[in-house]
Amino acid sequence: MLPNSAAPSLINASTGTLISHLECPNCGKIYSTDVVRTVCENEACLSSLLARYDLTGGLHKDILIGRVANMWRYKEVLPIVNEENIVTLGEGFTPILRLKNLQHLAGKIEVLWKDESGNPTGSFKARGIGAAVSKAKELGINTIVTPTAGNAGGALAAYAARAGMQAVVYMPKLTPQVFKDECRLYGAELIEVEGSISDCGKLANEQAVINSWFQVSTLKEPYRLEGKKTMGYEIAEQLNWQLPDVILYPTGGGTGLIGLWKAFDEMEQLGWIGSHRPRMVAVQSTSCDGIVQAFHSGQVTATFVDGGFTIANGLRVPKPYADKLILKVLRDSNGTAVSVPDVLMSAALKEIARHEGMLIAPEGAALWQAFKQLKANNWIKNNEQVVLLNTGSGYKYLENIEV
Ligand SMILES: *Cc1c(COP(=O)(O)O)cnc(C)c1O
Secondary structure (H helix, E strand, O other): OOOOOHHHHHHOOEOOOOEEEEEOOOOOOEEOOOOOOOEOOOOOOOOEOEEEEOOOOOOOHHHHOOOOOOHHHHHHHOOOOEHHHOOOOOOOOOOEEEOOOOHHHHOOOEEEEEEHHHOHHHEOHHHHHHHHHHHHHHOOOOEEEEEOOOHHHHHHHHHHHHHOOEEEEEEEOOOOHHHHHHHHHOOOEEEEEOOOHHHHHHHHHHHHHHHOOEEOOOOOOOHHHHHHHHHHHHHHHHOOOOOOOEEEEEOOOOHHHHHHHHHHHHHHHHOOOOOOOOEEEEEEEOOEOHHHHHHHOOOOOOOOOOOOOOOOHHHOOOOOOOHHHHHHHHHHOOOEEEEEOHHHHHHHHHHHHHHHOOOEOHHHHHHHHHHHHHHHOOOOOOOOEEEEEEOEEHHHHHHHOOO
């Protein structure tokens, strides 16, 4: 007779994570990953903390063969220690789609969409929140709170439901109804706020301190970045370990941009890729383009810019917490920054829907317009390969689009 002990030992299986510590990229201070952390406690820093792994032993990329087609295929470079703490809805391993009927507008440039719209809750926020909620579970947290422009709130609500945790979400009133309804349906407490995500952030922070809730505000919590970086691993794996020449990214808080860059460094350390790096492009809404302004005026931090509503709700981030890290990636990569007005985002969204069969988020649509500009300026050149990172589904934004 077979012993019945296989199940428990499976449940207690280790992920094999190579996680080592958290590090402040500003002052170098090191923190343990065994306790709850937000940002660097050095008052002169208060920087986002970065998860560091022990990659010196290397890891052969053949380990990926036959693994699950979601972001946990990269579990050695994710922060969870016990498999049982992984809270997943199948996020990640999204397709890369070649431009089909609009390729003539790209000429000799190869345009690829990394399409995140099929993720649980309809955006790439599922990756970051999936990692953050999993680590929060591992650290014994019960209540988790976030300010959001929309998609992070829905993702947090869903993953908290899955994990058996309580979620509290602060969202601007001027957000399409579906973002609010999904939070409530997933059992989160939703607080609607006059103003932008910055106003939501202040309230969320006050209440988190009073109630001892754990905050997963963008880049004030170290593990959302880890989930989002898996896009970088996927782009490399799906392109046969050859990174593209340019990546366009719709930048709100900047997690994806910083995460991609971090993934590239880790993969080089692992020996999975060489030293070639894409030029990274931050794309913003003209109504909220603090990073674009700071980049072009040579500043190392961004100033607060809030022009109010934009159809790309996820891009209404008046001052990203990790502005320094975003600007550093743009400069280190020889990248650039471009802003796009709502009317052109809307037109781009319709063009992609009609000719490519993809109903992408306005944030993603902004990239198509930015691409055309960069091609016209010859910043992107013939024979280059470009990845446009569509961060979410357009279905949630229909209220913002005149059909
Ligand atoms: C949140 C969000 C963004 C911005 O992501 P950051 O990581 O905050 O830069 C872009 N697009 C969509 C659809 C989003 O939900």
